[in-house]
Amino acid sequence: MNERIPQRIDFRRYTDQGVTLDGSISLEESGTSMPRLNDAVLENTGDIKYHLEFDTDILGNRFMTGQVLAQVVLQCQRCMDNYTLDLNCDLSIAFVQSELAQKQAEESNYDIFWLAKKELIDPRTLLEDELLLALPQIPMHEESEIGKACDVRVTFLEQDDLMADDDSNSHSIEKEQNDTDNPFAILKQLKK
Template identity: 30%
Template sequence: MLDRLPRFIDPLLYAERARELGGEIELNQFERLEDILANQNGKVIIELSFYKEKKLASIVGKISANLNLECQNCLKVMSWDCQTTFMLGLVQSLDEVNRLPSGYEPLLVKNQEKIALSAIIEEELLLAIPEYPKHGHNCLDIAQYGDKDVSIDIETKQSDNPFAILETLKKSGD
């Protein structure tokens, strides 16, 4: 089911038509991942189902990718298998955000508005990537040998995106 993926989608229309999308996107298409990944080699495999149940239009998605992250212990590149699933409820107002059944993340959309498919996938990847990725083995002992002062950068996640704002609103409404 690896068709060519559209760059822009009308999620509400797709939900009406119960469409399915499957395909791949190169990791170098995601600008916001540039600072987070050690490099942008590889791709993301995507499966999305759009559907409507009662009045709620939703997207159920599954993405998998092999990502190269920087280990926050030894600062070396580590390979990390990202497998994540998600459920997005398509909402058109903050009222609807608060009424979403549990388990759904809100995705704010407008009628007939097209959104970039990559923006949805990018957001889910950002949510899935651990904030402090570390090797499973004790890599720091090796890294510290001959280098006593290993400082660990604490990076704060960007919060100036609509998804994060929605998350905050949703949490305060619970």
């Protein structure tokens, strides 16, 4: 079943009725409704799939569990090439409107979503939050891709060449420094 995601939901009604939402957010829709996600990635490559179940538990927590899946393109900070990353977030979020409810929800190990009294939720914003949290702080290819997809183009010199270069370089640098340190050398340059 693939239904369009509602733009506003009353979490009380949804959790009372045990509503399930299943479907996907099209590229076109996420383009306008998830601006923060689109700013954070180079490209969002397709539909964002979601499965969300609203319910209440025995303690009276009103919560939503489920999954959101997306595929984004990021720039690897190791090789600077673009790569595709699958985001797969498991959700377990309690809706709270008081500190008491928050404390209880935290004790039950839910993530917390605070909202004002009578406030309606745009589930797209909520899913966007979760996807943003799932993005790596420093985007990089997997370790296993180093030398394959993640190819850092560095030419390694032979160790002997390096040592030889080092020697001659340090001499010439010293010489240059002496020249500029010498006031007569500067005078000579001025006269030219």
